[in-house]
Amino acid sequence: MQPLIDNFGRIHDSLRISVTDRCNIRCFYCMPEDVKFQAREQILSFEEIERFVRVAVSLGVRKLRLTGGEPLLRKGLSGLIRKLSSIEGIHDLALTTNGVLLKQQAQELYDAGLRRLNVHLDTLDRERFLKITRRDDLEKVLEGIEFCRKLGYGPIKINAVAVKNLVEDDVVPLARYGRERDIEIRYIEFMPLDAQGLWDKGKVLLTDDMIAMLEREISPLIAVPDQDHRAPATEYKFADGIGRVGFVASVSRPFCLNCNRLRITADGKIRYCLFAVEETDVRDLLRRNASDEEIAQAIRSCVSDKWIGHQINTAQFVPPPRPMYSIGG
16 A cells, blocks of 8 residues: 655654543643543544554554553553564554653563653652652652663653743752663753643743753763654764763754644544644544455545644644544644
C-alpha cells in the first residue's frame, strides 16, 4: 500500500496509542482534581487496538508509543505489549508513564518485550512535586526509575514540563540527576492543553532560557549531529562529554513541518495532531467489524486532512476541546 503522506508531503510512520484516560495523579496543568472519565465500554479493547495497529502497520506505521492518562492503570497492559511487539513491521515500541506504578509492573512489562520508557517527572523536590501533582508520590517514581535501570531498560528518558515561575529551580538538578544515571532529560515547554484556561504564553519557560541555565551551571551544550528531523525534541550533549538533554519547544520553535505522528485516543478517535479540533472515529468501524480497507481509508482520510501546524503563536490558535489526559500524551 501507499505510505501515509499528507498534503504537505509529510510521511507518517509513528502512532501514539492512548490506552486509558484515567490517571492516578492530578498535575494542575493537565487536569482538575475531580474528573469524569470515560465509561469502560467506551474504551477500546486490546483486541480492537491490536487490529487497528495491524492496519496502520500495513500503511507504513513502524513506531508505537503507549500513553494515557496513565497507561499503567490499564489492567493487563503487558498482554497488549506482548501482542504489539510481535507484529511484523514494528521497529520501535515505547511507553510514557508518570512512574508511580512502575516498580510494581516493570518486570512484567520487560518480560513482555518493553524496553523504552519515558517517565514524566517535573521536579526532584518533594514539596514541589506535591504542589504540581497534588499527590505525595515522588519517592515511588524515583524507586521505579532505579528499578528499571537495574532491569536493563534503555533508553530511559524523563519528560519535564517547564512552567515559568515554578520549575526554574528544577532545570539544573534534573540535568545533574540524568547525567549521573545516563538518563536524558527532555524539557517540554508548557503547552495549552489543560482545558482549564490556565495557559498563557507568559507562563512558558522557554527553551533558550533553560539552555542558558544549563550552560551557566553545568557545561556548554552542543547540538547532537545527524538528528532525526522528525523527532519532537532537539537534542544536545554536554561539552564535557557527560550526558545529554532534549527540548520539546512546541511554543518557541514549532516543529510541525516535520511531524510524522498520528494518535488514537482511548475511545477510538484518530487525531492528526495533539492540538487537533477534529477527529476521525474508528471505534464504530472496529465494533461493526468493518473491513481492513474501510479502517485503512479512515486512517488515510485523517492524514489527508492534516493541517500545516497548530498555530500556537498566532491569533488563529484554537485550543483543542479535549484536555491532554483525554487525548493521550
